[in-house]
Amino acid sequence: MARTAFVLGGTGMIGRAVVPRLRDVGWDVTLGSRGEREHAPGLEGARFAPVDRREPGSLERAVADGADVLVDVLAMRPADAEQLLGLAGRVGSLVAISTASVxxxxDGRVLDDMQGPDDFPDYPVPIPESQPTAPPGESTYSREKAAMERLLLEQDALPATVVRPCAIHGPGDRQAREWFFVKRALDRRPYVVLAYRGASRFHTTSSANLGELVRLAAERPGTRAVNCGDPEPPTVLEIGRSVARILDHEWVEVLLAGGEEVGGTPWSAPAPLVVDMTAADHELGYRPVTRYDEWLERTVEYLVAATRDRPWQAAFPVGARYLRFDYEAEDACVRSLAAR
Ligand SMILES: NC(=O)c1ccc[n+]([C@@H]2O[C@H](COP(=O)([O-])OP(=O)(O)OC[C@H]3O[C@@H](n4cnc5c(N)ncnc54)[C@H](OP(=O)(O)O)[C@@H]3O)[C@@H](O)[C@H]2O)c1
Known part of the structure; x- marks a missing residue:
């Protein structure tokens, strides 16, 4: 009989990458979501179960028939971990999506506490899973994730793999970091201005690689944390060049020494955030299925198509909260550099 997987939050970007990988090797997959998000390509062949995980009893009802593995794309806070552990007896194991920002x-600093570049945490390069995670404290994204992780990692009711991806990209991405360069290329900007000389390296995670890692964790239940970052993580300069190449555009790169407001990108940071992929290889036999610049073609195709018939802010509601396209400020910056 086929192994069964329930992917909670399965109709988003990560679901679109996880579902085909599980189905390709014969898993019987059910997707759970509230049904607000449309079912995109890649999700064919999976069953759908309506569920709102915040509604008491809803998840329990959705997995009443049991599943060999429950993949939780939306494990955000300790209450979510408690909810998952309450499914012992109904599900055989767990895979929870966390984040490398834990x-x-x-120096004890975490990304969430950053007020300026001097506060960037002093990470080892690369970061192994044994690196301490955010201590409990004010409830911020990474601290909540870290507390959620601890509950899953320090128990023996259910095997639970915690996956720590970095800056994810792929079809279905509503954070849409790559839109920073894609829009500039579509707008035929003559130059791009980049802080930190474009040398920042903030590890990327292609959704296809994440899908593969989740598949392996589903097939080898165990309690552990594993990083998930692409092979040879690109610098900001390399990300911009790859986008420009895909969209057949050329721009002049204006490289600023510091982290000024003009020139900041979604990956800009004063020091690297790069994760160690040795444990995924040793523990799960993980091998990446794609490279950043290769999977980027799918991301760019998706970003362009998603904005064809609606404003980009509607297509990428998460990105709309922080992506900036202040061309006037960039023009002024370039003019002032030229005048020197
Ligand atoms: N983006 C990044 O760079 C990044 C980096 C590290 C970690 N992560 C982690 O990745 C996860 C987000 O994954 P994603 O990008 O695939 O998300 P996504 O594209 O926004 O998809 C979210 C999914 O969850 C469903 N959903 C939302 N609220 C729900 C609820 N209350 N009950 C049931 N289903 C619900 C959505 O469908 P409906 O709306 O129809 O319910 C959809 O299927 C988070 O855990 C985040 O911390 C992201």
């Missing part, structure tokens, strides 16, 4: 630097 890591604390060797």
């Amino acid at each position: 890591y604390a630097g060797t």
Whole structure:
């Protein structure tokens, strides 16, 4: 009989990458979501179960028939971990999507606390899973994730793999970091202005690689944390060049020494955030299925198509909260550099 997987939050970007990988090797997959998000390509062949995980009893009802593995794309806070552990007896194991931003630097700092570049955590390069994570404290995204992780990792009711991806991209991405460069290329900007000389390296995670890692974790239940970052993580300069190449555009790169407001990108940081992929290889036999620049073609295709018939802010509601296209400020910056 086919192994069964329930993917909670399965109709989003990560679901679109996880579902085909599980189905390709014969898993019987059910997707759970509230049904607000449309079912995109890649989800064919999976069953759908309406569920709102925040509604008491809803998840329990949705997995009443049991599943060999429950993949939780939306494990955000300790209450979510408690809810998952309450499914012991109904599900055989768990895979929960966390984030690499749970890591604390060797100076104890975490990304969420950053007020300026001097606060960037002092991370080892690369960061192994043994690096301490955010201590409990004010409830921020990474601290909540770290607390959620601890509950899953420090129990023996259910095997639970915690996966720590970095800056994810792929079809279905509503954060849409790559839109930063894609829009500039579509607008035929003559130059791009980049802070930190475009040398920042903030590890990327292609959704296809994440899908593969989740598949392996589903097939080898165990309690552990594993990083998930692409092979040879690109710099900001390399990300911009790859987008420009895909969209057949050329721009002049204006490289600023510091982290000024003009020139900041979604990956800009004063020091690297790069994760160690050795444990995924040793524990799960993980091998990446794609490279950043290869999977980027799918991301760019999706970003362009998603904005064809609606404003980009509607297509990428998460990105709309922080992506900036202040061309006037960039023009002024370039003019002032030229005048020197
Ligand atoms: N983006 C990144 O760079 C990044 C980096 C590290 C970690 N992560 C982690 O990745 C996860 C987000 O994954 P994603 O990008 O695939 O998300 P997504 O594209 O926004 O998809 C979210 C999915 O969850 C469903 N959903 C939302 N609220 C729900 C609820 N209350 N009950 C049931 N289903 C619900 C949505 O469908 P409906 O709306 O129809 O319910 C959809 O299927 C988060 O855990 C985040 O912390 C992201």
